[in-house]
Amino acid sequence: MTSNGCCSRQIDCALCSKTSQGALIYNQYPKGQHLPAEKCTQNCIIFMLKGELLVNSEEYPGTVLCGRRCILQAIGSKVELLALTDVEYITYWFTELPLLCEERYKEILEAARAPLTYPPLDIIPKLERLLEDLAGYFKEQPDTCDKYLDIKCQEIIYILTCYYPIQPIGIFFYPISTYTESFHYFVMQNYDKVKNVEEFAHLGGYTTTTFRRLFKNMYGVPVYEWILDKKREGILNDLQYTKQRISVISTRYGFDSLSHFAHFCKDSFGDTPRALRKRAANGENIVVTCKEHNKEQECE
Numbered sequence: 001m002t003s004n005g006c007c008s009r010q011i012d013c014a015l016c017s018k019t020s021q022g023a024l025i026y027n028q029y030p031k032g033q034h035l036p037a038e039k040c041t042q043n044c045i046i047f048m049l050k051g052e053l054l055v056n057s058e059e060y061p062g063t064v065l066c067g068r069r070c071i072l073q074a075i076g077s078k079v080e081l082l083a084l085t086d087v088e089y090i091t092y093w094f095t096e097l098p099l100l101c102e103e104r105y106k107e108i109l110e111a112a113r114a115p116l117t118y119p120p121l122d123i124i125p126k127l128e129r130l131l132e133d134l135a136g137y138f139k140e141q142p143d144t145c146d147k148y149l150d151i152k153c154q155e156i157i158y159i160l161t162c163y164y165p166i167q168p169i170g171i172f173f174y175p176i177s178t179y180t181e182s183f184h185y186f187v188m189q190n191y192d193k194v195k196n197v198e199e200f201a202h203l204g205g206y207t208t209t210t211f212r213r214l215f216k217n218m219y220g221v222p223v224y225e226w227i228l229d230k231k232r233e234g235i236l237n238d239l240q241y242t243k244q245r246i247s248v249i250s251t252r253y254g255f256d257s258l259s260h261f262a263h264f265c266k267d268s269f270g271d272t273p274r275a276l277r278k279r280a281a282n283g284e285n286i287v288v289t290c291k292e293h294n295k296e297q298e299c300e
Contacts, residue, residue: 023093023094023149023150024091024093024149024152024153025091026090026134026138026139027089027090029086030083030086031083031084031086031087032083033082033083034082035080035082036242037078038078038079038080039234039237040073040076043075043094043095044072044079044091045071045072046065046070046071046073046089047090047091047131048065048067048120049131049132049135050067050088051066051083051085052064052065052066052083052084053081053087055071056080057077059071059073059077064084065120066120068123069122069123070121072121075176090131090134090135090138092156097157098150098153098157099157100154100158101162104161104162105161105173107166108166108170112171112174115171121172124159124163124164126163127156127159127160131156183204183218184218187215191230192234195254197212197223197227200223232268232288235249235253235264236276236286239265239276239286240277241280246261246274246277249273268288269286
C-alpha cells in the first residue's frame with residue numbers, strides 16, 4: 001500500500017445508514033457572498049479559518065471576523081453575514097453541548113457575566129489543528145460519517161471548556177447561559193410551530209394553566225402577547241427581506257386565508273402585505289403600528 005493510500009479512507013460511507021446530520025458544516029464562499037439576516041433555530045459557533053467575514057447581529061454588530069477567531073450565536077438570534085474576501089469557515093450547530101466535563105462547564109456558567117461588548121474568541125493552536133483537520137476531511141470526503149463528527153464535536157467543546165481561561169470562555173458562552181433551562185429551550189424551539197396557547201401548552205405536555213404561569217414568570221408578559229409579537233416580527237422580516245410568495249408567508253404563520261392575513265398586517269403594520277413589501281423595496285423602514293391587543297383570540 002502506498003503512503004497516499006494510508007492517508008485515504010478505505011470504506012464507502014455512502015453505504016452507511018448513519019450519515020451526517022449537518023451538526024458540523026464546512027463553508028466556502030467567494031468575496032461578496034451575502035447571507036441575509038436569518039434567525040438561528042439552534043445555537044451556532046462560527047469558526048473562521050481563512051479570510052474576513054462581516055457579521056451583523058445583536059451580540060456582534062458590524063464585527064469583522066478574521067481567520068483563527070470564532071463567535072457564538074444563541075438560538076433565536078438573528079445573524080447576517082457578508083464575505084469581505086474569499087472565506088472558509090466551519091459552523092457547529094447544536095441544541096445542547098456534548099460535555100465531557102460537566103463540572104468545568106458549570107464553573108464557566110457560574111462565572112459568566114454579560115460584557116459591554118462581545119469580542120470574538122481567539123482560536124488557540126490546539127483547536128486550530130483540529131479545525132484544519134476537519135476542513136481537510138470535508139474537502140476530501142463527499143460523504144461524511146455522523147459518528148466521526150459526533151466525536152469531533154465532543155473534542156471541540158472539550159478544548160473550549162478545558163483549555164481556555166475561565167474569564168474569556170465565560171464571556172464566549174454567556175449568550176447561551178440564559179437558554180440552559182429546559183422550558184426556555186422549549187419555547188424558543190417551538191413558538192413558531194404553534195397557532196395558539198393551548199396548542200403550545202399541549203406540545204410541551206403542560207396544562208394550559210401551568211404553561212401560562214411558567215411563561216409569565218419567565219418572560220414577564222402573557223404568552224399570547226409574546227406569541228403575537230414574535231409572529232409580527234417574523235412576518236415583517238419575511239415581507240421586507242425575502243422574496244417568498246405572500247401566500248407562503250401567510251400559511252407559515254398559521255392564517256387560514258389571505259384575507260385574514262391581510263387584515264392582520266393592516267392592523268399590525270398599517271398596510272396590506274403587498275403594500276408593505278412595496279414600501280420596503282423603496283427603502284422605507286416599517287414598524288409595528290398597532291396598539292396592544294387584549295384579546296387572546298388574536299393569536300389563534
